[in-house]
Amino acid sequence: MLDQLRAMGVFACVVEKSSFSGAARELGITTSAVSQQVRSLENEMEVTLLHRSTRRLSLTEVGQAFFHSCQEMLAAAERGKIRINELRDDLVGDLRISTTPELGATHVVPALSHWISAHRGLNVFFETDNKCVDIVQEKIDIAIRMQAKLEESSILAPTVLARVDQVLVASPSYLNQSMPISRPEDLLNHELIPINSMKDYPHLSFEHGVTKEAITLDMKHRLETNNVFVAKSLCQKGHGIARLLYLDVQKDLINGSLVEVLPAWKLPTFLLTATTLKRELQPMKTQRCLEALKQYFSQLPGGRVYQEAS
Template sequence: METIAAIPVFVAVVEYGGFSPAARFLGISKSAVSKRITQLEQQLGVKLLHRTTRKLSLTEVGERYFEHALKATEAARDAEDAVAQLQGEPQGRLRINSPMSFGRLHMAPMIPEFLKRYPKISIDLVMDDKRLEMVSGGFDIAIRGGDLSDSSLIARRLGRIHSVLCAAPDYLERHGHPRQLDDLLEHNCLSFSYSNDVRAWHFVKDKQHHSVLVSGNYQVNNSEALQEAVLRGLGIARLPTFVAGPDIRAGRLKVLFPDYQMPVQDYNAVFIERQYMPAKVRAFLDFAIDYFGNGTPYWEEGIDV
């Protein structure tokens, strides 16, 4: 039985690449993980892992054992999911990854409402603008924009992400209002550094595509920080409406070139394909789709995009 109990610990060490990250995922101490792996190797009479101060790798025997251990872990997870489907009320720990600004502005208000409805579920929300790996991060659900790069993931569409070009009235008074796209070359254009096209802004009008290579003196990896710079009159920026919507409605930001559309993306709740969908995952997906409307989102009410 001790060998069986050690299997998920061994799998976590391999998948997370070390004792410390595995311990964080499992919610136990690093020493407890190390002890469990040592006991497993002693019981099996083989060395499963090569350990150095900088690197951890599988031995040849460890690779073979991991193949079977992973199947056993997946079978146990499927068994848990199957049982959870028969439970009357969703329960258990739900680990969610979300981009920082979307998480703070929209996931953070939603989650307390979700937990009021499902008090037996506990949530661990990790907000990060970098795309974290679903499996290695131990996430049940991730909020992602754009197309999926991993074919093993399933997406439920929550809505669409619109971006608009914005500037503060004060900036436009001081520097003039750009009338043509090429006028942006003469303006201080601020950028979101995690964008796939930091310096190229793309537009569509009457099915015709237009691009402008822009430059500016500020680049930042957070949309709210970028918004703050625009509000303070530093320059022009491309902002998602889920960040800029309230300031556009209040007149603190002006939308430039409203007759041009910037690229639109779906935003999805993404999860790993499993034989049985856990009740806690299904409950969250259904709640999120209902909360965000899967249509015109609440943050775009009263603005034209």
């Protein structure tokens, strides 16, 4: 098929240049190669496309009809090339972003809101789920997730947007009515409100910020959820202690509706990542979207979110 399409392009060039030699110069091949291409078309279709004479070339009736078809083919190919260049270099077409419902509503939409408004040629699809998606299978351009560590992959390229602390939080009323908490072991007298989509969610690993003392423990619980907003609401209503990302409770800590528990003891840091397919040339829309995300997360206020060093 490709050989036939190439031969059709050569034939159209011969007609436009009115000579085999002119077509050869235009295409950068020999005159004999041009003649061979046209002859192969005629043999394959069992027709005569050109009347050849020592002075000039002329199209047969069949050749005239075929020439129009070749022109349409070349025009379609050129339109396809232009469209590919647009999709590669311009901010047009579809952009599919996968993230969690909480990250999407709280941060991804605010991060990209002005950027989306500025690029009306983009159709942006937000796919939200707490489960990790198959980027290839679901045709996702950018997947935004929290990760405990970067995972190596031959096909995926993660970009770190920010390092985010985990914090233990509780409501002031809960802390006032419960046993005091001065060390991690004291938590065993309390109940955790875990988010079960987190790996090893009842397991807590602490390190003291100054002494570097390390303590691990497993907390009991009778309430659990797969949603950050629900866990925070339960916590605010005084039902226990929640392990949440600082991004999700920063405002609540500032306004006093939640209080950080054991602030001197640090939980492992999470990485907020934007993952794309690993490829030599990313589409411009993907590159620009990543830049908008990096800018947003680098400017978030608060001492617990740090921009990834380049």
